[in-house]
Amino acid sequence: MRSPCLTVVGAINVDLTARVERAPAAGETVADGVLQRGPGGKGANQAVAAARLGADVRLIGGVGDDLDGRGIREHLTAIGVDASGVQTTDGATGTALIVVDATGENSIVVCPGANAAIDADALGIVPGAAVLAQLEVTDAVVSAAARAAGFFALNAAPARPLPDDILAACDLVIVNETEYAQLPGVHDAALLCVTRGAAGARLYRRGELAASAPGVETTVRNTVGAGDAFCAALVVGLLRGDAETNALARACAVGAAAVADDASQPNLNILDAYAVTP
Incomplete structure (x- = not known):
């Protein structure tokens, strides 16, 4: 089967993760943290996962003219992601400050840095390309990506109100239950996926249930x-022509495999999870 081609447009960060037994309350200090540093950002995370799932992936985003930016470019290339569309922009490479407790739950502060300075007029998306974007970049970047795409998928996270032109361009919107409640404008999307954590996921077409899949039991890290x-x-499965129910079930299996890994870009044999027959 021919590998699907996917352009991912989104944020590229360095993740600074403190693993603790429990997250501090407001005004509290906890002293048992273990610090980890690694690549992250929703755009880079999705691009790396798609490449590991066998897609031919190009990432468009922004990094700073700094050691982190150069290291991330090398990391992406080593994995097989085409990083030629990653701009060197003003500001330092983006950083996410993450606290993860013993149950795997997290709280995150994102410092966008170079991600906020991506030139929306210089994305270089091949007209008609399949594009996956998120909301850790500006509306101008998301809108330009949507206009160029032949198939446009939007992970509407972190949730914020979306301009009408972006909503109208979406062939697929992906949200979790919290984002679904915050974004009533996506409820009647052409195709809407709502993830439900351990309970699995549902796919809606113009508000009508089209497919559902149960969660996959896993150890949460x-x-x-x-x-x-x-x-x-999910996007790679749909692009390669999988039935919607199968694509959704396999996406749940991949999500479960990822949640069992410590890294934001899981270094595991995720292909085995993706190959599970629902």
């Missing part, structure tokens, strides 16, 4: 990259 792995798997 870190939920940071699980949603991104799910998004990549």
Whole structure:
């Protein structure tokens, strides 16, 4: 089967993750943290997951003219992601400050840095390309990506109100239950996926249930990259022509495999999870 081609447009970060027994309350200090540093950002996470799932992936985003930016470019290339569309922009490479507790739950502060300076007029998307985007970049970037795409998937996270032109361009919107409640404008999307954590996911077509899949039991280590792995798997599955029910079930399996890994870009044999027959 020919590998699907996917252009991912989104944020590229360095993740600074503190693993703790429990997250501090407001004004509290906890002293048992273990610090990890690694690549992240929703755009980069989804691009890496899609590449590991066998897609031919190009990433468009922005990094700073700094050691982190150069290291991330090398990392992406080593995995097989085409990073030629990654711009070197003003500001330092983006950083995410993440606290993960013993149950795998997380809280995140994103410092966008170079991600906020991506030139929307220089994305270089091949007209008609399949595009997956998220909301850690500006509306101008998302809108330009949507206009160029032949198939446009949007992971509407972190949730924020969306301009009408972006909503109208979406062939697929992916949200979790919290984002679904925050974004009533997506409820009647052409195709809407709502992820439900351990309960699985549902797919709606113009508000009508089209497919559903149960969650996959797993050991929760870190939920940071699980949603991104799910998004990549669902989009890659649909692009390669999988039935919607199968694509959704396999995406749930990939998300479960990702949540069992400590990293935002899971370094595991995710292909085995993707190959599970629902």
